[in-house]
Amino acid sequence: MPSHLFADRPAPQQPAHDAVDALIHRAHRLRGDVDAVRRDAVTDEENAQLRWQRALCELAVHHLDNLGAHLSQLRAGLPEQRSTGTAPDRRRAAAPLDASPPSRVGSAEWNLLTDEVSWSKELYEILGRPRESEPLSLDEMPSVLLPEDQPLLTSMVTGCLVDGRPMDGEFRIVRPDRRLRTVHMTGEPVLDAHGRTASMWAVLRDVSELRRGEEAVSRSQDSVRHEEHIERTEHRMAVELQEAVLPPWRGSLRLPRQGPGALDIAAHYLPSRSSGLIGGDWYDAMELPDGRTLLSVGDLAGHGIPATSAMAMLLGALRGMAVAGIEPGALMGHLNQLLESSIQPALGSALCCRFDPATGILSWSQAGHPAPLLFRDGTGRLLPPPDGVLLGAASEVAFEQDEVRLLPGDVLVLHTDGLTRRSDRGAGPEALLGLAPRFARARTAQECVRSVVEEFGGSERLDDACVLVARFGG
Known part of the structure; x- marks a missing residue:
């Protein structure tokens, strides 16, 4: 998890537990309602409109699943913390959230002063790496990305470390089992008392299912548009033929x-x-x-x-x-x-x-x-x-x-x-x-x-x- 105490801002306060519980309850109810609509939407492979509606339901379920996972992490609060050594009050994540669903959201921190790297359990699962293996350094991280996505990660990390810009981007990784996953990464530099970058933290979210759902919706929309175009063309041809006869x-x-x-x-x-x-x-x-x-x-x-x-x-x-x-x-x-x-x-x-x-x-x-x-x-x-x-x-x-x-x-x-x-x-x-x-x-x-x-x-x-x-x- 990211370090939550910054030299230039106070640590955020944990939201009220009851408020988060209420949000989780509402999200679960909404997820159940959407899932019921999805089950009722009988798939007709010959009907592009129904395929598109079904794809939208699938995508909504994926979004609500991720929302539920994030709210569960918020309710669980911060994991066990220990000192980073960069400052007496500097903290970083040392243990994963037990409440987090596996392979959904992971976290990492790279300490630039000690070269120490810390990954959460979920990040190992997202990247498909054994828990006993060493976490990857910033220089090694691009090696697990598709070659065409590596420049994006390099640019994000450079902007964060050199210019102090927050990171926000998406790239595709290849796991050791050759499975391709899409990961969304957000993060910020952690400054020391002198305003210099001491470490960098990031949250990595596996959005593969969401992207697949969005692609399914897009394909279905394209199919609907294509069929509508065909219908308009056939209708025009039928009218012209009728008028000619x-x-x-x-x-x-x-x-x-x-x-x-x-x-x-x-x-x-x-x-x-x-x-x-x-x-x-x-x-x-x-x-x-x-x-x-x-x-x-x-x-x-x-x-x-x-x-x-x-x-x-x-x-x-x-x-x-x-x-x-x-x-x-x-x-x-x-x-x-x-x-x-x-x-x-x-x-x-x-x-x-x-x-x-x-x-x-x-x-x-x-x-x-x-x-x-x-x-x-x-x-x-x-x-x-x-x-x-x-x-x-x-x-x-x-x-x-x-x-x-x-x-x-x-x-x-x-x-x-x-x-x-x-x-x-x-x-x-x-x-x-x-x-x-x-x-x-x-x-x-x-x-x-x-x-x-x-x-x-x-x-x-x-x-x-x-x-x-x-x-x-x-």
Whole structure:
């Protein structure tokens, strides 16, 4: 332990025993609370955020362990003392603190007048040296350090002995068993009656576990930042891919562009409550070579780039087959085969409609998707769905096709199931059907879409969604 009587200052007084006991009690309680949090923090190697939280708990426990050790030393008081011979009242440590945990905190004193060196038992343990061995002199101390850390110790000792500066630094030592330890060293010169340096004392603390804990926290933070960067990049790429694939038109679209019996069409994509969840939802409308109009919506399982890239593939195939004149039912069968044979199999739902403006007939088919809602004369109803299973769920299945005749003023609503899946209600068409009076008053499909967004665009929606409204005779 350090000499506590200096020529230029009085010896410090020992803190009140009861006050130190109270601090130790509080530290022990806090340590137990933190340890309980650490045990409850189940490690998930796939979750960087949880790894970082666990590392912080580990580091806090290490800090509290060291705090408890220091307070125990403070409560025990000074060890047995004996004279150094430099002055009648000069004292230095001769025995270690029994209350100190091993290999945590040690002390040393180097007497410059007698060349005598004194180490505490804990310092022998920290440096891994036998108790019967001679303590190292100041000249020998750098030999146990890593070569790159030796200049630091030399500079600290020189500044202390020559300039009287306190020491405060950290270095790495190599024990005889080849184990590497990190040691924090603080100390001061001890002056004689003439103000000259008579000896130097130091306290050395093994901070290896603390540094490892800090490194674990730092690595976990870097991992969190890296994953957040990846998530932001993937989110941006998914958004760009989605925007590139979905129809470029905004506002209302009239199809076919020429002739009577056109559909007034408007659509909207609604992001989820967490805007980071970019899924495989799509909507589409296009004029076919024979003058008919294709309407489709769909939703592939998953989020991010895998879902949006699979959606791009599926939507491209759907458009190509529709242009080739394939009927909606057969088209769904081909899409199902496409998903089954793809390198990355996926599940999805889809709805495909083909409208003939000359007859007003809407032919449609679905694959595990919510059926269209037809609004007429101020009321709405769900169209009975033809048979169809999820795309990618089974092989060699047939998808039925159905027809319905649209009348002037009819409003057809296609949507993905994320639209009505909300935290305050279950999935279902009831809320959409309740918009019938507003649709009856609307003059355009865009006004109908605006009503849907006002009703379903709130922050409580759990998933992203698409809605497409087609108004006949508008």
